[in-house]
Amino acid sequence: MIPPLAPTFDAALRDVRAQQARFRAAAAERLSDPPADQRDEAVQGLLALAEDPDGAVRATAFESLGILEAQQGASLLREAFEDEHAAARQAAVLALGRVAPEQGIDAIAGLIDDPRPEMRFSAVWTLSTLGASHANAIAAALQDEDPEVRLLAAQCLGDLGASDQADAIARLLDDDSDEVRFGAGAALAALDDSRGAPTLRAALSRVDRAFPAAIGLGDLEDQQSRIELMRLAKHRWRSPIVRAAAARALVRLGEPEGTEVIRKLVRSWRIEARQYAVELVGELGLTSLVPDLARAFRRSRKAERPVYETTLEQLAPDSPEAKALLASIRASDHPR
Structure with a gap:
């Protein structure tokens, strides 16, 4: 089925009551960007769509309320934490973080102990968008039973520069999940902590991990990875983006060959x-x-x-x- 074209703003207002869910979903998305003098109308339309019988429509409406930072939707979003539709529940968490970050923080942080893994995941992500002051709450998720939640918590703490959580992240280097171990190594590198360097070195040969591994090793200026980074940067058949990341690391290591690789990539035909x-x-x-x-x-x-x-x-x-x-x-x- 071909998706509907994005409606005009006025058409989106009409489509709030459309019979087909796909048109209501398109309206929910379009109402996130109203003309300046019609914001109130957009919010009212989204509040109606936030109670739509279709879960996907509700999810889009929640997202749009978040984009507009529509405080009128705060209580509705909080109630939506119990929505029967998983995507709608998750969208509600993220939206509440934008709509009412101060009033909603306790409810969001409380989800760290929620029995539903997707809600714990959404809580960690939302807390990370609210800043480093929430690092302690995020760190609690490093011990979550779900590996995806543990991984996200480590990544967020690295992105937030939460150096005081480095020891807790380092414990994940022995995690049962290979993905979590690698994520912990990358997060530690972002914190200028070299304890994960061996994990990153081992990942340079992996197609799906070579880029973040090269970035992390470059940030650490890891001398032990010099030879493998040189090989990666000069590998004709590897992704040019990965080669560039390896070249970046080489430059940070003081290796002139890194500059030469970047020079060639500046001239690349691939945009x-x-x-x-x-x-x-x-x-x-x-x-x-x-x-x-x-x-x-x-x-x-x-x-x-x-x-x-x-x-x-x-x-x-x-x-x-x-x-x-x-x-x-x-x-x-x-x-x-």
């Missing part, structure tokens, strides 16, 4: 590889590659321009060439 390589030039301060950026920019697409501008802004304080190229790009945007 995703080229854009990531351009980003790395800025992140790593590779001013020697400004001429390569200039050549790549001349054949780039217009949509790529912000990536080049951001990188050149990073390089400009230390590179007159980067500063001049940035000025030239911006002048071409605003010709006299």
Whole structure:
């Protein structure tokens, strides 16, 4: 079945009462982005859809109420923690975190002990979006019986920079789940803790793990992984994104070959590889590659321009060439 085209805002308001659930779901999604002077109408429509008989429609309505930060929906979202539809329950948790982060925090944190694993998962994710002040509550989930919840808790603590939880995360390096062990190693690397480095080194040969492993080992500036990172960066048949991540690590290790790999990827015909390589030039301060950026920019697409501008802004304080190229790009945007 072909999905309906996104309705106009006025059509979405009408479709709140549409007979077919797919049109009501499309309306719920469209109402998340109302004209400034029709926000109240959007919220009222979403409140109606939040009580729709179809679970998928309710889930979308909850998401949209969260996007609009519609405090009128706070009590309804709290009640929806008991919705019979799993996706709707999870959407309600995330939405309450946006709609009423202060009033709803106790209810959200209380889900860490909920018997339903998907609700514990949603609680951890929502708490992470509310900031590092909730790290202790998230850390409780490191001991959850569900491996996906343990994994998410470790990842969130790493992203939040919760260094005081490093010991608790490190205990997961002996977890029964291979996925959790790897996630713990990556999270520790994000905290500049090298205890997970052996786990990350072992993952460099895995297609599905090589990228985050290379990023983590680069952040740790792990000398023991130098040879394997060199092999990965130069591997012709590996993903260029993975090769770029390995090259990033090599640059951080002071290895000139890393810069040369990034230079080649800046010229790549693959847009995703080229854009990531351009980003790395800025992140790593590779001013020697400004001429390569200039050549790549001349054949780039217009949509790529912000990536080049951001990188050149990073390089400009230390590179007159980067500063001049940035000025030239911006002048071409605003010709006299």
